Amino acid sequence: MSGSALAIRRARRLPPMPPAIVVIAWLAIAVLLLFALVPDWLAPHSPIALDILHRLQPPGLAHPFGTDEAGRDIFSRVIYGTRYSLGLAIVIVFSAALFGVAYGAISGMAGRRLDNLMMRVVDVFFGFPVLVLALAVAAALGRGLSSVALALGVIWWPGFARLVRGEVQRIRERPHVEAARALGVRGVALMRRHIIPFVVQEVNVRVTTDIGYALVAITALSFLGLGAQSPTPEWGLLIRDSRSYFGDAWWYLVFPGLMVMLTTAAFSITGDWLARDRHLGRGG
Amino acid sequence: MLGLLARRGAWSLLILFVVATLTFFLSRVVPADPAAFLAGQNASPEAVARIRAEYGLDRPLLSQYVAYMGGLLHGDFGRSIRTNRPVAEDLRAFLPATLELLIFSFALYLLASWFLAILAVRWRGGWVDGTIRVFTMLGSGIPVFWLGMALQFVFFYRLGWLPIGGRFPIRAIPPPPVTGFLLIDTLLGGNLHAFGQALAALLLPAAAIVINLLAVGTRMSRAALITEYARPYVRTARGKGAGPGRILYRHVLRNAIAPVLAATSIQFGYMISWVILVEVIFDWPGIGLYAYQSFEVFDYAPVVALAIVSTLVFLVISLGLDLLYPWLDPRMREATS
Numbered sequence: 001m002s003g004s005a006l007a008i009r010r011a012r013r014l015p016p017m018p019p020a021i022v023v024i025a026w027l028a029i030a031v032l033l034l035f036a037l038v039p040d041w042l043a044p045h046s047p048i049a050l051d052i053l054h055r056l057q058p059p060g061l062a063h064p065f066g067t068d069e070a071g072r073d074i075f076s077r078v079i080y081g082t083r084y085s086l087g088l089a090i091v092i093v094f095s096a097a098l099f100g101v102a103y104g105a106i107s108g109m110a111g112r113r114l115d116n117l118m119m120r121v122v123d124v125f126f127g128f129p130v131l132v133l134a135l136a137v138a139a140a141l142g143r144g145l146s147s148v149a150l151a152l153g154v155i156w157w158p159g160f161a162r163l164v165r166g167e168v169q170r171i172r173e174r175p176h177v178e179a180a181r182a183l184g185v186r187g188v189a190l191m192r193r194h195i196i197p198f199v200v201q202e203v204n205v206r207v208t209t210d211i212g213y214a215l216v217a218i219t220a221l222s223f224l225g226l227g228a229q230s231p232t233p234e235w236g237l238l239i240r241d242s243r244s245y246f247g248d249a250w251w252y253l254v255f256p257g258l259m260v261m262l263t264t265a266a267f268s269i270t271g272d273w274l275a276r277d278r279h280l281g282r283g284g
Numbered sequence: 285m286l287g288l289l290a291r292r293g294a295w296s297l298l299i300l301f302v303v304a305t306l307t308f309f310l311s312r313v314v315p316a317d318p319a320a321f322l323a324g325q326n327a328s329p330e331a332v333a334r335i336r337a338e339y340g341l342d343r344p345l346l347s348q349y350v351a352y353m354g355g356l357l358h359g360d361f362g363r364s365i366r367t368n369r370p371v372a373e374d375l376r377a378f379l380p381a382t383l384e385l386l387i388f389s390f391a392l393y394l395l396a397s398w399f400l401a402i403l404a405v406r407w408r409g410g411w412v413d414g415t416i417r418v419f420t421m422l423g424s425g426i427p428v429f430w431l432g433m434a435l436q437f438v439f440f441y442r443l444g445w446l447p448i449g450g451r452f453p454i455r456a457i458p459p460p461p462v463t464g465f466l467l468i469d470t471l472l473g474g475n476l477h478a479f480g481q482a483l484a485a486l487l488l489p490a491a492a493i494v495i496n497l498l499a500v501g502t503r504m505s506r507a508a509l510i511t512e513y514a515r516p517y518v519r520t521a522r523g524k525g526a527g528p529g530r531i532l533y534r535h536v537l538r539n540a541i542a543p544v545l546a547a548t549s550i551q552f553g554y555m556i557s558w559v560i561l562v563e564v565i566f567d568w569p570g571i572g573l574y575a576y577q578s579f580e581v582f583d584y585a586p587v588v589a590l591a592i593v594s595t596l597v598f599l600v601i602s603l604g605l606d607l608l609y610p611w612l613d614p615r616m617r618e619a620t621s
Contacts, residue, residue: 131557
């Protein structure tokens with residue numbers, strides 16, 4: 001009796017297990033990262049090898065996700081596509097976060113006039129429909145994933161800048177920052193040691209959920225023909241290519257779309273979980 | 285009130301200026317040479333040079349910029365290389381279709397999100413509330429362009445209930461244009477059958493747009509309703525014997541709508557972006573499809589025009605929503621004046 005009670009008490013002292021759905025989301029992200037890093041170990045077929053005799057085959061043992069109009073294996077194309085779609089989403093969000101955090105931190109620490117000016121610039125980006133601007137920028141730079149990356153990076157950083165600036169202004173009023181100031185800590189050192197560590201968690205949450213949104217934006221622009229070009233197996237381009245065939249070949253539309261949705265869901269579930277956790281470490 | 289209007293107006297002009305400037309300079313770094321494209325594959329260098337001069341592409345960048353901004357002030361967006369007509373004329377032809385889809389979707393969005401929010405609050409915490417939350421969240425997780433195609437698959441390819449795309453059946457005779465909005469023009473002509481056809485064409489594109497935004501809309505409306513229901517005036521109304529219907533429609537809803545409306549302009553920004561995607565999927569003959577088809581052949585002026593016009597629409601709508609706010613909620617009038 002008392003032994004089991006003790007065991008329960010011990011178990012309670014351990015940090016709580018995340019709910020099952022969060023664990024599933026992590027597993028999904030792990031698998032996706034594997035897809036992106038070592039697709040050639042996992043994909044059963046080449047993503048670009050043509051096989052006209054087996055075009056538009058429904059899902060079966062040989063081709064779990066079916067084949068496309070040129071007989072290419074959709075399962076393999078989806079696996080190889082992870083590198084382009086998810087990989088690019090991660091690159092975009094990380095670079096936007098890097099720039100946005102620096103911008104927001106400077107603005108948050110600056111005097112009123114500079115802060116006002118810097119935030120006005122950020123406000124401009126919230127003044128128009130962002131996808132439209134990304135579309136115009138990507139169209140101007142020419143088709144290709146690099147133009148999409150640049151266009152989305154340009155519209156993505158202001159969100160981070162606004163978030164970080166607000167947090168920095170909140171934290172710089174705290175007693176420990178005042179104490180550090182009184183001891184003569186200034187500038188970059190003050191920022192790095194006493195302010196940024198408290199902003200990091202907020203930024204982590206935002207980065208995680210934004211990866212999903214960036215993925216949707218990339219696939220949307222590729223769907224419009226601005227991003228990846230054939231035969232790159234990027235997910236949005238797969239959906240675009242399926243337009244002429246999906247009436248008779250549902251698998252061509254369904255599986256690339258499911259990949260986009262599952263990936264977005266996995267990142268947004270993880271982000272929500274991080275956000276809930278965040279409140280524990282907020283005392284500071 | 286006037287101060288607010290002036291401030292917001294000046295800010296809107298600044299944003300338009302930034303968008304126009306940005307798109308102009310970007311459009312001049314296009315790697316593909318539009319003049320060479322227009323002249324055709326076997327054109328002589330002289331022919332390309334002549335076209336370049338005709339479209340003003342040979343002048344210094346700054347003088348092109350000044351001429352371009354001057355033109356914009358007069359509503360001149362340049363010439364489309366693809367249609368060989370002034371872009372402004374093309375826009376006039378295609379804009380009504382876009383606005384009709386946008387306004388229809390927005391109305392559908394408001395109706396659906398408030399309807400779902402009222403249901404959710406009525407049975408708060410129960411299975412209705414939970415089901416609504418789960419389904420709207422699932423909807424927001426589906427990319428708009430994919431959802432559009434999935435709807436086409438189910439309602440056109442499988443069930444055959446609704447058209448796959450277009451604004452009006454190709455072989456049918458459209459109503460004489462009065463407003464440019466088919467829903468209104470068919471009614472003005474008294475042609476109910478044509479009205480039904482126009483409505484059927486609108487349903488799938490609008491659904492693809494709205495389903496994506498419902499989760500946020502319903503959540504905001506639900507939260508606003510719950511906040512209002514907790515206020516003392518509701519208890520007073522109940523004490524005076526007002527029924528649940530009267531309390532909801534005469535008291536709570538009125539107070540709940542205003543704060544949600546202010547947050548709705550962000551949703552509207554997404555809606556404009558989704559309209560462009562959806563136009564491409566459903567062959568909807570609006571400015572999004574027009575810009576898309578132009579871009580496919582490296583004709584850039586329509587893309588720039590799309591960016592400027594959709595920014596303008598967005599600014600006008602958010603300004604309108606901001607002005608609607610104090611009108612709906614008298615408490616806000618003092619705060620803004």
